[in-house]
Amino acid sequence: MALDHDTKRDFKIIGTRPLRPDGIDKVTGRAQYGADQSAAGMLVAKMLRSPHAHAKILSIDTKAAEALSGVKAIITAADFGDMRKGEAMNVRDHIMARDRALYDGHGVAAVAAINEATAKAALALIKVEYEILPHVTEIADAMRPDAPVVNAGFVQENAPKGYSENVVSAHEFGHGDLAAGFAKADKIISRTLKTAATHQGYIEPHACLASMGPDGRGELWCCTQGQFYIRTLCAEILGIEESQLRVTASEIGGGFGGKTTAFIEPVALVLSRKAGHPVKMVMDREEVFKASGPTVSSEIDVKIGMTKDGRITAGQAELRYQGGAFPNMTNWLGAQCAFAAYDLEAVNAIGINILTNRPKQAAYRAPGAPMAIYAIEAVVDELCEELDLDPLDVRLKNAARKGTKSSYGPTFDEIGLVATLEAAKIHPHYAAPLGPNQARGLSCGFWFNFGGNTSVSLGINFDGTVGITEGNPDIGGSRASISMMAAEELGIPYDKVRTIVADTNSIGHNDVTDGSRVTFAVGLATIKAARAAIKEMCKRAAKMWGIDEDAVIWEDGYAKPAGQNAGEFEPLSLAKIARKSANTGGPIAGHHEVNADGAGVSFGVHLVDVEVDPETGFTKVLRYTVFQDAGKAIHPDYVEGQMQGGAVQGIGWALNEEYIYGADGKLQNAGFLDYRIPVASDLPKIDTVILEIPNPGHPYGVRGVGETSIVPPLAAISNAVSRAIGVRMDQLPMSPPRVLKAIKGAKG
Amino acid sequence: MKKLHINTSINGNSAEFLCDPDATLLSVLRDQLNLTGAKEGCGSGDCGACSVTVNGRLVASCLVLAAEVEGAEITTIEGMAEGEVLHPLQKKFLEHAALQCGVCTPGILVAAKALLEKNPDPSETEVRFWLAGNLCRCTGYDKIINAVMDAAAEMRGA
Ligand code: FES
Ligand code: FES
Numbered sequence: 043m044a045l046d047h048d049t050k051r052d053f054k055i056i057g058t059r060p061l062r063p064d065g066i067d068k069v070t071g072r073a074q075y076g077a078d079q080s081a082a083g084m085l086v087a088k089m090l091r092s093p094h095a096h097a098k099i100l101s102i103d104t105k106a107a108e109a110l111s112g113v114k115a116i117i118t119a120a121d122f123g124d125m126r127k128g129e130a131m132n133v134r135d136h137i138m139a140r141d142r143a144l145y146d147g148h149g150v151a152a153v154a155a156i157n158e159a160t161a162k163a164a165l166a167l168i169k170v171e172y173e174i175l176p177h178v179t180e181i182a183d184a185m186r187p188d189a190p191v192v193n194a195g196f197v198q199e200n201a202p203k204g205y206s207e208n209v210v211s212a213h214e215f216g217h218g219d220l221a222a223g224f225a226k227a228d229k230i231i232s233r234t235l236k237t238a239a240t241h242q243g244y245i246e247p248h249a250c251l252a253s254m255g256p257d258g259r260g261e262l263w264c265c266t267q268g269q270f271y272i273r274t275l276c277a278e279i280l281g282i283e284e285s286q287l288r289v290t291a292s293e294i295g296g297g298f299g300g301k302t303t304a305f306i307e308p309v310a311l312v313l314s315r316k317a318g319h320p321v322k323m324v325m326d327r328e329e330v331f332k333a334s335g336p337t338v339s340s341e342i343d344v345k346i347g348m349t350k351d352g353r354i355t356a357g358q359a360e361l362r363y364q365g366g367a368f369p370n371m372t373n374w375l376g377a378q379c380a381f382a383a384y385d386l387e388a389v390n391a392i393g394i395n396i397l398t399n400r401p402k403q404a405a406y407r408a409p410g411a412p413m414a415i416y417a418i419e420a421v422v423d424e425l426c427e428e429l430d431l432d433p434l435d436v437r438l439k440n441a442a443r444k445g446t447k448s449s450y451g452p453t454f455d456e457i458g459l460v461a462t463l464e465a466a467k468i469h470p471h472y473a474a475p476l477g478p479n480q481a482r483g484l485s486c487g488f489w490f491n492f493g494g495n496t497s498v499s500l501g502i503n504f505d506g507t508v509g510i511t512e513g514n515p516d517i518g519g520s521r522a523s524i525s526m527m528a529a530e531e532l533g534i535p536y537d538k539v540r541t542i543v544a545d546t547n548s549i550g551h552n553d554v555t556d557g558s559r560v561t562f563a564v565g566l567a568t569i570k571a572a573r574a575a576i577k578e579m580c581k582r583a584a585k586m587w588g589i590d591e592d593a594v595i596w597e598d599g600y601a602k603p604a605g606q607n608a609g610e611f612e613p614l615s616l617a618k619i620a621r622k623s624a625n626t627g628g629p630i631a632g633h634h635e636v637n638a639d640g641a642g643v644s645f646g647v648h649l650v651d652v653e654v655d656p657e658t659g660f661t662k663v664l665r666y667t668v669f670q671d672a673g674k675a676i677h678p679d680y681v682e683g684q685m686q687g688g689a690v691q692g693i694g695w696a697l698n699e700e701y702i703y704g705a706d707g708k709l710q711n712a713g714f715l716d717y718r719i720p721v722a723s724d725l726p727k728i729d730t731v732i733l734e735i736p737n738p739g740h741p742y743g744v745r746g747v748g749e750t751s752i753v754p755p756l757a758a759i760s761n762a763v764s765r766a767i768g769v770r771m772d773q774l775p776m777s778p779p780r781v782l783k784a785i786k787g788a789k790g
Numbered sequence: 791m792k793k794l795h796i797n798t799s800i801n802g803n804s805a806e807f808l809c810d811p812d813a814t815l816l817s818v819l820r821d822q823l824n825l826t827g828a829k830e831g832c833g834s835g836d837c838g839a840c841s842v843t844v845n846g847r848l849v850a851s852c853l854v855l856a857a858e859v860e861g862a863e864i865t866t867i868e869g870m871a872e873g874e875v876l877h878p879l880q881k882k883f884l885e886h887a888a889l890q891c892g893v894c895t896p897g898i899l900v901a902a903k904a905l906l907e908k909n910p911d912p913s914e915t916e917v918r919f920w921l922a923g924n925l926c927r928c929t930g931y932d933k934i935i936n937a938v939m940d941a942a943a944e945m946r947g948a
Contacts, residue, residue, distance in 0.1 A: 059887070061884050061885070062884070062887070064892075065883075065884040065889070066876070066884070068889055068892030068895055069876065069880040069883050069884060069889070069892075069895055069896075069899060070827070070867065070868070070870065070871055070876075070880065071825075071826070071827020071828070071866070071867035071868050071870075071896045072827070073892060074826070075826075075829065075893055077820075077826075077829070077830065078820075078826040080821075159810070242927075243925075243927045244891070244893075244927055245829070245831040245837060245839055245891075245893045245894050245925055245926070245927055246829065246831065246891070246893045247830070247831070293891075293892065293893075294891055295829065295831075295891050295892070295893025295894075296890075296891045296893060296927050296928055297891075298927070324830075326833055327831070327832040327833060327834065327836075327837075517890070517891055518890035518891060518928060519887065519890065677887075679886075679887035679933070680887060680890070682887075682932075682933075683887060683890050683928070683929055683930075683933060684890075686929060686930035686932045686933070687890060687927070687928045687929050687930045688930075689930060690929075690930035690931070691927070713832065713834055713836065714831075714832050714834070714836035714837055714925065715834065715836050719925060719927060720930075721921075721922040721923075721924075721925065721931075722917070722918040722919075722921045722922055722924075722926075722931040722934070722935065723915075723918040723919045723921075723922040724922075725918070725930065725931060727932055727935075728930045728932045
């Protein structure tokens with residue numbers, strides 16, 4: 043349609059803040075999350091987990107457990123068959139150890155029993171004989187040529203040579219002549235920066251209810267970011283066809299990338315098949331920390347050159363990411379993101395993936411980007427400080443803009459970085475006075491945003507209301523924004539539209555809710571589905587009037603005669619056309635299926651003021667402002683919510699959060715008491731400024747907003763703390779002891 | 791294990807149940823009484839998703855034994871609205887978009903209501919400290935604090 047590439051501007055509903063349709067259920071306790079479903083005859087499943095970081099499993103004796111009254115099924119890796127390919131194999135082997143336990147918490151066996159107490163008692167009766175093997179949980183140790191090999195057979199051709207088999211892949215991006223670039227610099231700074239592994243920290247642990255018959259037909263209810271992907275994974279792991287398994291996504295209690303893959307679902311299905319009963323399986327919090335998918339930890343070497351007046355002449359980075367015992371692509375993403383905010387003549391970034399005896403990393407909000415950009419933005423800030431330059435002016439001077447050849451290859455179209463920086467520059471926050479021990483930090487952030495496979499169906503009900511069926515779990519208000527886009531396009535009130543999230547049998551395929559793709563891609567498909575319905579409604583109106591269908595236009599919810607016939611007939615409302623539809627050709631619906639591209643990258647800038655207590659090293663965040671390009675904010679409340687939520691996760695990453703492994707390879711802090719995420723009293727208000735630089739790839743200009751916001755806080759806070767104490771911090775989290783050590787080191 | 795017979799009142803209705811001596815109040819509410827509004831985020835008293843009140847006192851129901859509530863009055867999120875009339879806190883949470891995934895919301899609403907019953911005119915700092923036992927990973931708390939402050943103001947006016 044010709045309309046497609048004109049970005050619409052005159053909105054009636056987009057940009058307003060209506061109540062979300064699933065709100066009442068969520069404030070009254072009625073909403074059904076993963077653990078809230080039960081079934082008649084249901085069993086409860088529990089997993090036995092390895093207490094060792096790395097051990098050979100010599101034998102598993104389940105006889106005594108099987109003999110316990112109330113135990114209905116016990117499984118081990120042997121019950122999963124021997125499929126040996128691709129990501130599904132890795133997911134399977136991460137869930138359940140085959141012949142070696144690869145991390146503290148690795149599943150070894152699972153039990154389904156009539157209740158939780160019996161299942162737990164059965165776990166205690168399973169005898170596992172282990173032969174403990176040497177382990178490695180830290181990057182530098184894992185790279186050493188003589189390091190214990192964590193998981194052999196994953197080394198790719200591009201892996202750098204001279205290291206152990208744990209160094210499995212490397213991806214390199216960049217352009218230009220680095221040596222020439224550095225030669226032009228007045229100042230060059232090289233540093234190594236480190237970030238700890240963190241967890242998404244969703245409040246709802248993984249939970250599912252599986253029911254599978256001996257014929258291999260199954261039903262699965264689970265909290266997931268992608269019911270279709272869970273179906274694919276489970277079908278591959280169980281060796282069944284996808285049509286035999288229907289997956290229904292529950293309401294989801296947070297995900298942030300951590301619920302994009304499977305941790306318990308295949309186990310519950312196999313147990314259910316074996317026991318002949320529905321099986322409910324819920325992880326406890328310790329299991330979530332130990333055996334779901336935290337993010338990577340990193341060590342990053344950065345070298346950046348700058349002229350006296352603040353032009354970056356060259357940038358180079360080597361990013362070393364460990365993401366547990368299985369390979370991942372986060373190094374590939376990180377290397378692309380590292381320098382994305384800058385327009386550079388000479389740039390190079392290489393991302394290396396290293397295996398360790400830790401759980402297999404999963405996506406966490408802009409996976410790979412926060413640590414990469416932290417390292418670059420910390421060094422840029424140090425250069426600004428050394429050269430006595432305003433850090434915002436330097437960003438503006440070097441900012442990527444339309445036409446910039448990005449550090450990872452593509453040339454940018456319309457992007458909002460400059461507008462975002464300019465908004466920060468004129469904001470009162472940037473000029474506000476600071477007290478003793480206080481300082482201000484800032485950082486840019488970036489995320490690609492995804493589009494992906496999407497299906498939406500939109501039905502015009504006979505009474506003139508509209509039903510939308512989509513397939514992406516609503517993780518933060520997407521039913522509202524999808525309903526708004528449909529209402530806008532159709533020209534009817536928001537409350538006439540109801541959007542539901544369907545199971546895998548009720549709509550075509552939809553990719554996982556990730557990459558900030560839903561408002562963009564599902565929104566785009568919804569608008570196109572609405573346009574298909576509009577086309578049909580115009581046809582029906584033409585039929586009712588007895589004129590040519592090309593002579594009918596759609597405006598504000600009405601079919602109107604146009605051209606020669608303009609004004610000839612009384613416009614027909616959507617409701618009127620709907621009511622007559624049975625007589626004009628049958629029900630009216632629109633649908634759209636697409637593998638959406640054109641997602642449109644999103645940039646953000648964060649400003650933060652901190653105060654560091656010189657006695658304790660404790661950092662208090664005093665003021666925080668997020669500036670981000672949303673393309674077009676459909677429902678501004680939920681856009682602000684994404685900006686605030688991401689910022690606070692980043693604050694936690696910068697100041698507190700950290701996976702701590704002991705010398706024994708065991709996770710030391712698998713609970714919310716010791717893995718401390720920010721609480722309300724830790725934080726100031728998080729102010730937000732939404733910029734709207736329309737994305738040419740979306741009819742309303744939408745860009746994804748969910749992920750960019752977690753990227754800048756790491757460096758923004760590190761830069762603020764460094765300026766407050768007069769010592770450059772180079773490691774996260776900046777816990778009080780670490781900051782105190784830096785202060786003392788500088789004095790001593 | 792011999793079960794205990796407990797008589798209690800939940801959201802104004804008398805309730806009785808049998809429970810193991812080591813069963814938590816949360817597990818009885820969720821698994822036996824079908825009151826799944828309270829969530830288990832941690833089972834260790836660290837997240838507040840399981841918040842309910844027992845005789846008016848805010849508790850983490852994952853840390854309370856079901857056997858302890860004999861004769862007590864319990865309120866849960868399911869008892870917060872009266873029929874189709876939402877409590878002002880529930881209304882303000884919707885208006886301020888104070889929830890994203892919503893899994894922390896029942897616990898935070900129960901906790902906020904307990905605060906406003908004690909202190910109808912809290913400062914923002916008091917709200918932040920009172921709710922420090924309720925984790926929310928989605929919102930950054932900003933809109934939650936705004937919603938509680940606004941509900942408090944409305945309730946004082948009413
Ligand atoms: S479940 Fe009770 S405090 Fe977390
Ligand atoms: S809204 Fe998701 S945890 Fe609070």
